[in-house]
Amino acid sequence: MIEKVKTDKKKLLIYAHYYIPDVASTGQILRELAEGMIDEFDITIVCVVPSYTGKVADEYKKKMFYKEEINGVNVIRIRVPEFSKINKLSRVKNILSYFIGAMIATFKVGKMDYVYSISQPPILGGLLGVWGKWMKRAKYIYNIHDFNPEQTMAVGYSKNTLILNTMMRIDKFSCKQADKVIIVGRDMVETLKGRFNYRRVPNHAFINNWIDEKEIHPLSGDNEKVIAFKEKYGLIDKFIIMYSGNLGLYYDLENLMKVIEKFKDREDVVFAFVGEGSIRNKLVHYKEKHNLDNVSFIPYQDKSDLIYSLNAADIHWCVSAKGIKGVSVPSKLYGICGAQRPVLAVLEPGAEARLIIEETQCGYVTDPENYEEVEAILNKLLKEKGTSNLDKMGERGRAYLEKNLTKDVSIQKYIKEIKSS
Numbered sequence: 001m002i003e004k005v006k007t008d009k010k011k012l013l014i015y016a017h018y019y020i021p022d023v024a025s026t027g028q029i030l031r032e033l034a035e036g037m038i039d040e041f042d043i044t045i046v047c048v049v050p051s052y053t054g055k056v057a058d059e060y061k062k063k064m065f066y067k068e069e070i071n072g073v074n075v076i077r078i079r080v081p082e083f084s085k086i087n088k089l090s091r092v093k094n095i096l097s098y099f100i101g102a103m104i105a106t107f108k109v110g111k112m113d114y115v116y117s118i119s120q121p122p123i124l125g126g127l128l129g130v131w132g133k134w135m136k137r138a139k140y141i142y143n144i145h146d147f148n149p150e151q152t153m154a155v156g157y158s159k160n161t162l163i164l165n166t167m168m169r170i171d172k173f174s175c176k177q178a179d180k181v182i183i184v185g186r187d188m189v190e191t192l193k194g195r196f197n198y199r200r201v202p203n204h205a206f207i208n209n210w211i212d213e214k215e216i217h218p219l220s221g222d223n224e225k226v227i228a229f230k231e232k233y234g235l236i237d238k239f240i241i242m243y244s245g246n247l248g249l250y251y252d253l254e255n256l257m258k259v260i261e262k263f264k265d266r267e268d269v270v271f272a273f274v275g276e277g278s279i280r281n282k283l284v285h286y287k288e289k290h291n292l293d294n295v296s297f298i299p300y301q302d303k304s305d306l307i308y309s310l311n312a313a314d315i316h317w318c319v320s321a322k323g324i325k326g327v328s329v330p331s332k333l334y335g336i337c338g339a340q341r342p343v344l345a346v347l348e349p350g351a352e353a354r355l356i357i358e359e360t361q362c363g364y365v366t367d368p369e370n371y372e373e374v375e376a377i378l379n380k381l382l383k384e385k386g387t388s389n390l391d392k393m394g395e396r397g398r399a400y401l402e403k404n405l406t407k408d409v410s411i412q413k414y415i416k417e418i419k420s421s
Contacts, residue, residue, distance in 0.1 A: 012041040012418070013109055013136065015102055015117040015128045019047035019075060023300045025245065025331050026120055026145055027052070029209055034073045036411035040419075041114070044074040046105045048098050053276060053300075054083045065105060076105050085278045095121045102128050112136040114418055122148035123167050126174030133177060139421045142178035145209075146328040147171075147191050154323030155249045168195075175202045179421040182414070184209050184329050185352030191326035205417045208352075209331045210410040213402055215303075216338030218394070219311040229308045233298050238270040239385050241344065241378070242313035244306075245332045247277030252321040252346070252368060254279060257286050257295075259374050264292050269382065274298040274309055310339035314390070315381055318353055319346040322368035329353055337362065337401040342393035344377060346370075362397030 014034060018027035027047075034043050049060035056079070060066060066077040078101030083090035098121065115138045117129030126142055133140035149167035152158050172195055175181050181204040183189055193201050219226055230236045247253060253273075260271050271294060273283065280297065287295045301309045310316070316336040320328065325348035333353045336343055343363025347354035357363050364380065366373040384390055 009040065009042045010113040010419075011111060012037070012043045012114045012116060013106070013112040013132055013138070014043060014045050015115075015125065015132065016045050016047040017098060017118070017120045017125065018052050019045050019077075020070065020303075022048075022050050022052040023303065024052045026118055028303060029331070030118070031070075032210075032212060032407055033411060033414060035071050036407060037415055037418075038072045040415050042074075044076065044109045044112075046076050046102050046109070047078070048080045048101075049077045051080055051082070051094075054085055056080070056082050064101065065108065074109075076108060078102060078105060085276070086281065095124065099124045099128065103131055106132055106135050109136075112138045114139045114141060114421065116141045116143060116418070119144040119146050119148065119171075122146070122152065123170050123174075126171050126178075130174055130177045133179075139179045139418075140177060141180050141182060141418055141421055142174055143182045143184075144175075144188065144192075145184055147188065147326070150191065150327045151250065151324065154327055155321055157249060172196070178202055180205060180417060182207055182417060184331075185326070186355065187326040187350055187352050188329065194326075203421075205413075207410055207413045207417065208405055209329065209334060210405050210407050211334035211338040211401065212407045213338055213405075214407075216307050216310060216335050218340035218398065219307065223308070223311065225305075225308045226311050229305075229312050233272070233296055235270055235272065235296070235312060237268075238294075239268055239315075239382065240270050240272055240313045241315045241317070241381070242272045242274060242309075243317040243319075244274040244310060244313075244335070245330075247273060247275050247280040247283060249278060250321050250324055250328065251319050251330075253319070254282060254286070255369070255371065256317075256319065256346070256374065257283060257292075259371050259378070260295060261290055261292060262375055263378060263382075264290070264294060266294060266382070270294050270296055272296045272298055272313070275300050306335070307339070310335055310341065313339075313341055314385065315344050316341050317346070318343050318357070318363070320348070320351065320353075320368065322348065324348070324368075325351040333357070334401065334405055337397035337405065340394040340398040342381075342390045343397065344374075344381065346374060356400065357397075360396045360400040362393045362400065 018024035068075040080097040083094040115132035345365040
């Protein structure tokens with residue numbers, strides 16, 4: 001008897017905000033998630049045209065919507081206005097354009113069985129999922145990468161209690177409407193429960209983010225492309241302490257620059273910042289004002305080149321500002337572990353990333369705003385450069401990733417949780 005091949009896959013709509021080729025970390029994760037689930041679901045992504053840097057290419061300025069297919073995933077892109085990351089009004093216009101466009105695009109995707117949204121843009125990402133649930137009469141999965149308004153409050157981005165209270169009510173509403181809330185850290189589970197005073201907490205699950213361990217893996221120091229990266233940015237024969245990722249408000253980088261300044265006379269050391277973000281210009285200004293010749297700013301690397309920049313470093317920062325525990329998890333930790341590099345972490349006790357680092361002993365950790373301890377750790381690392389201790393830290397991180405934080409492990413968990421919603 002010939003077994004009938006099942007072809008009627010369930011349909012899944014994902015509101016992604018950013019999607020490849022944009023370099024936003026959530027966009028990269030959602031690309032891997034979507035492509036990893038195409039054997040189980042017929043997937044459609046609703047996102048903006050490539051614009052994470054604030055600029056929009058001419059080919060995406062002619063229509064309101066653009067339909068594409070990328071590696072088996074259907075993509076509907078929404079034209080949005082260009083913006084500046086240091087101009088709040090232009091960012092608001094950009095985000096609202098995406099929100100309204102995504103609502104309209106919902107009518108262009110046909111029947112859906114599941115709707116999935118992430119917590120970006122803040123508050124609006126959750127509302128889009130509710131909208132999709134209502135319009136498509138579908139099950140709704142709300143994936144929270146960052147809790148807001150808690151994140152906004154933690155860094156003092158807004159102190160308007162009316163706005164903050166309204167944001168909280170709206171996002172709690174989105175959580176209640178979700179058939180399942182998926183959070184990305186153990187500490188975030190407690191935040192979700194705390195929002196509801198531990199009573200009638202929405203159905204939820206915890207799944208770590210991940211790195212594709214086949215794409216990001218350790219390379220030898222004499223790898224041609226690693227050497228080429230170092231040569232391009234003046235890093236040859238330097239001990240490289242790297243921050244790779246968003247140069248934004250949630251990492252206390254401006255104060256960490258004051259610690260880095262104490263090492264300005266170390267010609268054998270480079271502090272490399274790889275990425276863009278809202279405070280990049282402030283950091284560059286500080287470097288120039290204080291003549292920090294051993295601080296280097298490097299543009300975002302294409303995803304295909306990320307392996308070389310991550311491997312170029314001897315040490316990687318993994319940091320969050322005070323108050324971010326339970327609110328967000330710095331996913332850059334997974335790339336650091338993938339490249340088998342040791343970690344210099346500034347994270348609150350009990351934070352998901354800190355728990356992983358402490359469990360694996362893959363780096364040194366201290367608390368946010370403990371700048372004296374950060375300086376002491378930097379001195380300790382400089383004394384240990386070239387020793388096997390740093391190599392062993394990186395090896396422990398990589399071993400933990402291969403067992404617990406691989407792409408396939410996490411994606412299978414997502415498939416299970418979506419189908420059981």
